Amino acid sequence: xxxxxxxxxxxxxxxxxxxxxxxxxxxxxxxxxxxxxxxxxxxxxxxxxxxxxxxxxxxxxxxxxxxxxxxxxxxxxxxxxxxxxxxxxxxxxxxxxxxxxxxxxxxxxxxxxxxxxxxxxxxxxxxxxxxxxxxxxxxxxxxxxxxxxxxxxxxxxxxxxxxxxxxxxxxxxxxxxxxxxxxxxxxxxxxxxxxxxxxxxxxxx
Numbered sequence: 001x002x003x004x005x006x007x008x009x010x011x012x013x014x015x016x017x018x019x020x021x022x023x024x025x026x027x028x029x030x031x032x033x034x035x036x037x038x039x040x041x042x043x044x045x046x047x048x049x050x051x052x053x054x055x056x057x058x059x060x061x062x063x064x065x066x067x068x069x070x071x072x073x074x075x076x077x078x079x080x081x082x083x084x085x086x087x088x089x090x091x092x093x094x095x096x097x098x099x100x101x102x103x104x105x106x107x108x109x110x111x112x113x114x115x116x117x118x119x120x121x122x123x124x125x126x127x128x129x130x131x132x133x134x135x136x137x138x139x140x141x142x143x144x145x146x147x148x149x150x151x152x153x154x155x156x157x158x159x160x161x162x163x164x165x166x167x168x169x170x171x172x173x174x175x176x177x178x179x180x181x182x183x184x185x186x187x188x189x190x191x192x193x194x195x196x197x198x199x200x201x202x203x204x205x
Contacts, residue, residue: 114150115139
């Protein structure tokens, strides 16, 4: 009986890579946090959260900003923002990134390394220090006109738009599982099974 209990415990350890105190919040940028099975908040249940930034307010504890990868709305970017009208990006699904959006802005996550003003959030997959068209890293923000030009070339699948975001402190983050740098094609996909696929990705690591 003791052997069976020990075997089950080891199996669970191998199936889940848990965020522990050995991780600093800054190391989580670009990684995907998976909500625990006990999460009951509507917009966080079965969520896959891409960490896009760390905020460190003066005299306060730092916290992460993340967007929910698998909470699509019924609206497009063109309908809700009036941007990219007449281009392929106008029909892109607008995702509900989370419950917080004090400035009503839309966060853009993409895989275009040459968009000016964008910020890379995952390690470069290119050996060259200069941006490469074959680099599959993830980026946030950047010049919208340049992003539009990239999309017109038939690369709209490399862009995802989010309204709102999730804020989590260090204690809250400890309740989540972490997947290290999911493939950009999975992060940017419209796949409704992204949560379960992310869990399988963790198990395979």
